[in-house]
Amino acid sequence: MSQGKEPWHPVAFSARLPHLRRRAQVMAAIRRFFADQGFDEVETPCLQVSPGLEPHLQAFGTALRDPWGGPDTPLYLHTSPEFAMKKLLVAGMERIFQIAHVFRNGERSATHSPEFTMLEWYRAGGTIGQMMDDTQALVRACAQAAQTPLLRRGELACDPFAPWRKLSVAQAFDEYCGIDLLATAPDPWTPDTALLARQAAAIGISVSENDRWDDIFFKIVMDRIEPHLGMGVPTLLHSYPVSMAALARPNAQDPRVADRFEAYACGVELCNAFGELTDADEQQRRFDADMDLKQALYGERYPVDPDFIAALRHGMPESAGNALGLDRLVMLICGAAEVEQVLWLPVDGVRT
Numbered sequence: 001m002s003q004g005k006e007p008w009h010p011v012a013f014s015a016r017l018p019h020l021r022r023r024a025q026v027m028a029a030i031r032r033f034f035a036d037q038g039f040d041e042v043e044t045p046c047l048q049v050s051p052g053l054e055p056h057l058q059a060f061g062t063a064l065r066d067p068w069g070g071p072d073t074p075l076y077l078h079t080s081p082e083f084a085m086k087k088l089l090v091a092g093m094e095r096i097f098q099i100a101h102v103f104r105n106g107e108r109s110a111t112h113s114p115e116f117t118m119l120e121w122y123r124a125g126g127t128i129g130q131m132m133d134d135t136q137a138l139v140r141a142c143a144q145a146a147q148t149p150l151l152r153r154g155e156l157a158c159d160p161f162a163p164w165r166k167l168s169v170a171q172a173f174d175e176y177c178g179i180d181l182l183a184t185a186p187d188p189w190t191p192d193t194a195l196l197a198r199q200a201a202a203i204g205i206s207v208s209e210n211d212r213w214d215d216i217f218f219k220i221v222m223d224r225i226e227p228h229l230g231m232g233v234p235t236l237l238h239s240y241p242v243s244m245a246a247l248a249r250p251n252a253q254d255p256r257v258a259d260r261f262e263a264y265a266c267g268v269e270l271c272n273a274f275g276e277l278t279d280a281d282e283q284q285r286r287f288d289a290d291m292d293l294k295q296a297l298y299g300e301r302y303p304v305d306p307d308f309i310a311a312l313r314h315g316m317p318e319s320a321g322n323a324l325g326l327d328r329l330v331m332l333i334c335g336a337a338e339v340e341q342v343l344w345l346p347v348d349g350v351r352t
Helices: 010-036 082-091 128-145 169-177 193-202 213-228 280-298 306-315 326-334
Strands: 060-064 073-077 095-103 115-124 151-153 156-158 165-168 235-238 260-265 268-275 319-325
Touching: 010 095, 010 128, 010 326, 082 095, 082 115, 082 306, 082 319, 115 128, 115 326, 128 235, 128 260, 128 268, 128 319, 128 326, 151 326, 165 169, 169 213, 169 235, 193 213, 268 326, 280 306, 319 326
Parallel strands: 165 235
Antiparallel strands: 060 073, 095 115, 115 319, 151 156, 235 260, 260 268, 268 319
16 A cells, blocks of 8 residues: 655645746756857757766666667666767767756765766857856856746755855865865876875874875765855865866866866756867777776776767867756755655655
């Protein structure tokens, strides 16, 4: 017999319904926002040759059966529509956005669902500064449509209508940890693990002998920096070390860092934006390095999509793009405690 806790049960569903109606207002506001700026809404396949090549993301694999008896074709559910959307930039599209379901295996928490909704948009000829402007204006438009003056998570609040704070990664390490981050990477492409490990240990961060520079970086960020971001007003955390931006181009003024930023509200990461890398050979090199790392860490690697590299080689325009976790934004607009409260139905029905 039903216990009333199933997500389809009228009692449980009615508790979520106010959030879901706000979600619908946000979705409509997003489409108005991009239509007003002359963007085209696009739809690309979820099934891809390459699911996305971030070393720590786990994908869902499947196979396309040949109806004529040929061999199956291995495919994956995408972790982002990025590769397909960039092919459309090569094809000549200039301003595009997509509201896509994306899939990441092994992710489940108050702010993670293994299937979630991503808003991704690109501007051919765009800059990272334009992406910052887009992000601020979009979040404000969504909050206004939902009649929400503040973004909330528990007791935390954040005013998206106030001026947003811009903070470089190096500034954040100095302000919250007293660490000169860029000094630990005298060679920007090969940071010195020992230098960062010593500074991390000095502020009480546990470091193991197997930790890489990136591992220590993330330990520090998650423990000492992220809890401070987006408090009171949203934070744009920008200028990531160039070694940590596989799809971003180096900054023209400071090649030690990349044209990349993430936006935070109430300590929650909302988006990840790049000034996009367009060099096919450099992109192939970075992909190969990331898959070598994935093989070393997890014993598996995903294929590089040769069609994506061919598209870059044909000529992708200088562009900027952003990927925003739509469910997380709705969660903060609604003041919901966890992401499943703003989903029409969770992936697997009743939570245990």
